[in-house]
Amino acid sequence: MEKRRYGTNPMAETRRESHDTVDKQKRYRQIMKILKRRRKGLTAKEIAVIMCHEGNIPTSERNFTAPRLTELCEKGMIEPIGKTICEYTGKKVTVYRVREA
Numbered sequence: 010m011e012k013r014r015y016g017t018n019p020m021a022e023t024r025r026e027s028h029d030t031v032d033k034q035k036r037y038r039q040i041m042k043i044l045k046r047r048r049k050g051l052t053a054k055e056i057a058v059i060m061c062h063e064g065n066i067p068t069s070e071r072n073f074t075a076p077r078l079t080e081l082c083e084k085g086m087i088e089p090i091g092k093t094i095c096e097y098t099g100k101k102v103t104v105y106r107v108r109e110a
Contacts, residue, residue: 036077039065041086041107050090050106053078054097078105 043059044051051059053075061069081087088108095102 033077033080036073037081037086039063040074040077040081044087044105044107048106050104052093052095052102052104054095054102056105058097081105 039060040056043056052071054069054071056074056078057066057071058069060066060074066073078087082089082105086108087105089103090106091104092101093104094100
């Protein structure tokens with residue numbers, strides 16, 4: 010175990026290290042491919058489940074897709090189209106689809 014150095018934030022450092030290991034462009038392509046196949050739109054969890062079944066991610070945890078969906082929205086490539094009740098969690102969640110030109 011590395012000892013915490015004075016004036017540092019180990020949580021921020023590990024978060025940044027983890028963030029830097031993700032191939033964002035590859036994940037963007039995977040998400041876009043899935044959303045293009047589903048015209049009606051999908052939730053972050055539904056996308057994660059599909060990506061897991063296709064072998065793109067190790068588990069169907071939505072945290073593999075949610076940050077990338079936010080970034081894709083900011084880039085204007087996808088858009089939130091509404092809300093629905095998640096079939097996995099029972100919570101109200103956002104539905105995304107590819108933005109039409």
